[in-house]
Amino acid sequence: MRLRCAVLDDFQQIATSVADWSPLEDQVDVVSFAEHFADEDTLAEALAEFDIVVTLRERVAFPGSLLARLPRLKLLVASGMRNSVIDYAAAEAHGVTVCGTASSSTPPVELTWALLLGLARGIVEETNAVRGGGPWQSTVGADLHGRRLGVLGLGKIGSRVAQVGLAFGMDVVAWSRNLTKERADEVGAELASSMDVLLASSDFVSVHLALGDRTRGLIGARELALLKPTAYLINTSRAAIVDQDALLTALHEGRIAGAGIDVFDVEPLPADHPMRTAPRLLATPHLGYVSRANYATYYGQAVEDIQAYLAGEPLRRLG
Incomplete structure (x- = not known):
């Protein structure tokens, strides 16, 4: 048979x-x-x-x-x-x-940078304005050179994200619970003394941690409040690492400049999911591996x- x-x-x-x-x-x-x-x-x-x-x-x-x-x-x-x-x-x-x-590990690294660059230079807003006859130059881009990139997790994907940041001339700092100075030095990143220090000092934060009991809900309302109001958060890892409700609140209240998100608590996103209409959000339908x-x-x-x-x-x- x-x-x-x-x-x-x-x-x-x-x-x-x-x-x-x-x-x-x-x-x-x-x-x-x-x-x-x-x-x-x-x-x-x-x-x-x-x-x-x-x-x-x-x-x-x-x-x-x-x-x-x-x-x-x-x-x-x-x-x-x-x-x-x-x-x-x-x-x-x-x-x-x-x-x-x-x-x-190549596709998620590339998508991470697509989201980060798209946010930094207002690509979606400016493209829509050009195509729709809107205002000419309505956003002011965020610089990368000389800015600080915080990488949460310096494994196969995180280390490559960090290396791209270095190529852009960024100051790269990294943290995870088991990250050593020797590993950070290998990649060319500075080891942050804590996640709180990384969040508070970074202009861009990119999440590259495995999901587990210790990382589920790792970034909640308290952690998001540590970010600068001009900072951007990128998550191409796992949705549950970042508290979704807390992130939505931060975006709606303008507590951070924006977020680039490729992973969600429910996939595919229902048509009425609040992530579909959140401000300051550049969202992709879990394309990291695609x-x-x-x-x-x-x-x-x-x-x-x-x-x-x-x-x-x-x-x-x-x-």
Whole structure:
């Protein structure tokens, strides 16, 4: 019997063209879903007849309650090698193998700078004015050279963001709970004595921390109040690191100059979500990982994972 594979959240309908799925054509039927299944009941119904599921990043949660409703599911492939929304113990209990793929740090670094530069130079406002016959030069750009960039998290992505900041002639300072002076020196950044010091002294703050118990809600109303009123906050990491309600309040009250946000508490954003209409906000629909090369890696390695599983030798197992 042929197996059925579901590819979730293929919004651009690109998954089956950006990688070569032909090695599976004799054994597996692949179905790509462009729509997002927002609740467990809808998801369980849609996936009931599938043996394999390919899911994108952490957009869709796979708790034990859902896995129990998918008796045919045997292989779950998640893009990336870290996923906090899969119940690995439940997957094992239900006989579901979980595998991952490689990913590149390049797309989120580039998007971070796209958001930062877009905010600093009022790109959206000025473009809309030019196209709509509005005022000529209505904003005054914020300089980068000589300004301070605060980087929260100096891992694979954060360190590259810091290096770009140095290339712009910025003063780069970094902080995370486990960051050492030696690591900061390697990148060319100054180690901040605390997160509070980084927030209070930076003109731009970019978040590049992994989401966990110690970072969930790390930046709340108190922390946002430490930022200069001329400062900008960029978050391409995880929405839950920054308190969403506190951020909305800061934007509406003009406590900070602006924010560039690529990650949200609910994705896709509902049509009436307050983030869609917040002032001083440059928002993108979680594009940090969305690039042709990254998709080719995700889906190409998803094919490899499926081939390996069918051969009885699973690759890149998670859990």
